[in-house]
Amino acid sequence: MAKYFDGDDLFIIDAKTKGNIGRFMNHSCNPNVMVQHVLVDTHDLRLPWVAFFTKTRVMAGEEMCWDYNYEVGMVKGRRIDCKCHAPNCRGRLL
Numbered sequence: 001m002a003k004y005f006d007g008d009d010l011f012i013i014d015a016k017t018k019g020n021i022g023r024f025m026n027h028s029c030n031p032n033v034m035v036q037h038v039l040v041d042t043h044d045l046r047l048p049w050v051a052f053f054t055k056t057r058v059m060a061g062e063e064m065c066w067d068y069n070y071e072v073g074m075v076k077g078r079r080i081d082c083k084c085h086a087p088n089c090r091g092r093l094l
């Protein structure tokens with residue numbers, strides 16, 4: 001699982017309590033943003049920054065979405081139907 005380093009502490013990424021505007025990015029099955037690990041000021045593979053890059057030209061005011069790549073059924077008792085409305089929508093997030 002991706003983690004980030006903040007001072008003396010190593011955190012598992014969880015935007016529930018801490019994060020930036022990126023925490024509001026919704027899922028799309030046809031996303032205009034991709035996520036990639038980037039090493040900044042270190043070569044330690046355990047300490048990547050999680051970076052978002054646009055895949056297409058994004059106009060001002062257009063929603064930016066990425067593919068959460070959740071595995072349907074990975075959280076027992078939790079179901080989320082996808083509302084991305086993409087033509088290739090997979091139908092479910094979880």
Ligand SMILES: C[S@@+](CC[C@H](N)C(=O)[O-])C[C@H]1O[C@@H](n2cnc3c(N)ncnc32)[C@H](O)[C@@H]1O
Pocket residue numbers: 015023024025026027028080081082083084093
């Ligand atoms: C990181 S939050 C995204 C921001 C959130 N929509 C908000 O308003 O703060 C992730 C949650 O948003 C909802 N969500 C994001 N994309 C969705 C989608 N395509 N269809 C349905 N729910 C979605 C799900 O409840 C998911 O657990």
